[in-house]
Amino acid sequence: MEMDLPQLYRQVAFLPKRDANIVLxxxxxxxxxxxxxxIADFGSGDGSTTTNILQKYLPTSYKKIIGCDKSARMVEFANENYGTDKIEFIKWDITEELPQPWRVAFDHAFSSYTLQRIQEQTRAFSNIYDSLKVGGSCLLLFLGRYSPYDIFRALSRSKKWAEDLKNVEMFISPYHDSQAW
Ligand SMILES: C[S@@+](CC[C@H](N)C(=O)[O-])C[C@H]1O[C@@H](n2cnc3c(N)ncnc32)[C@H](O)[C@@H]1O
Known part of the structure; x- marks a missing residue:
């Protein structure tokens, strides 16, 4: 279940936007x-949260926001609709090697509704850490335990949905089964 349809995403993503506003x-x-x-926004999607929400909370003196996303379609849409001289979107997968110019480059890292989709958590968190300057901060919003995941799992065991949901574990948050909740 890949998130690759920017127009559709922009229409339905009310939960990420509500929650981004709360934490910001x-x-x-x-x-x-x-x-x-x-500022870096990891998993910036269609760019609307980056521009309409994250940017709204920043001091106007901010120099640059770099949004990154592994989906080329998301990045293209974000640049077309929300790119400015101070906001740029770049295709990059957070589980790949951190590009050299982003090492120790950011004062703040932000991510919304993305990290729960990533199985290689150590790699993602290391990259976020390595992207920050000394004294930098990160604000990371992601799903942990989320009851609809249980519904997807149950459906994946039914005849009707087994094929569509055969990769169900790939999009369930790695924290969903944590005993810490
Ligand atoms: C639910 S959207 C969130 C978009 C935006 N942050 C928001 O809050 O509206 C999740 C985004 O994470 C991206 N994504 C998933 N795995 C990724 C990865 N490994 N590296 C970079 N982006 C990733 C997807 O392509 C998708 O655009």
Missing amino acids: KEFSINNKWKENAY
Whole structure:
């Protein structure tokens, strides 16, 4: 179940937008943003959350936001619809090697509704850490336990949905079965 349809995603993604507003509001109340900052948005999708939500909370002095996503269609759509001289979207998979220019490059890393889709968690978190300057911060929003995953699992065992959901475990958050909840 890949997330590769930017037009459709923009119409239906009300949960990520609601939650991004909640966490960004709290982060901003505590005045955590640096001036003249460089910011990365990992898994920026169609670009609407990056531009219409994340950007709204930043000090206007911010220098640049780089959004990255592994989907070429998402990146193309994001650049066409939301790209500016200060906001750029680049195709990159967070489980690949971090590009050299992004090492120790960002004051803030942000990610919304993406990390739960990634099985190689250590790799993703290492890349986020390595992208940050000393004293940088990250604000990461992702699903842990989420009851619809149980429904997908149950459906994957039914005759009707077994074929469509044969890769069900690939899109269930690695934290869904954690005993910590
Ligand atoms: C649910 S969308 C979230 C988009 C946006 N952050 C938001 O909150 O509206 C998840 C995005 O993560 C991207 N994604 C999934 N795995 C990725 C990976 N390994 N590296 C980079 N992007 C990834 C998908 O292509 C998709 O655009």
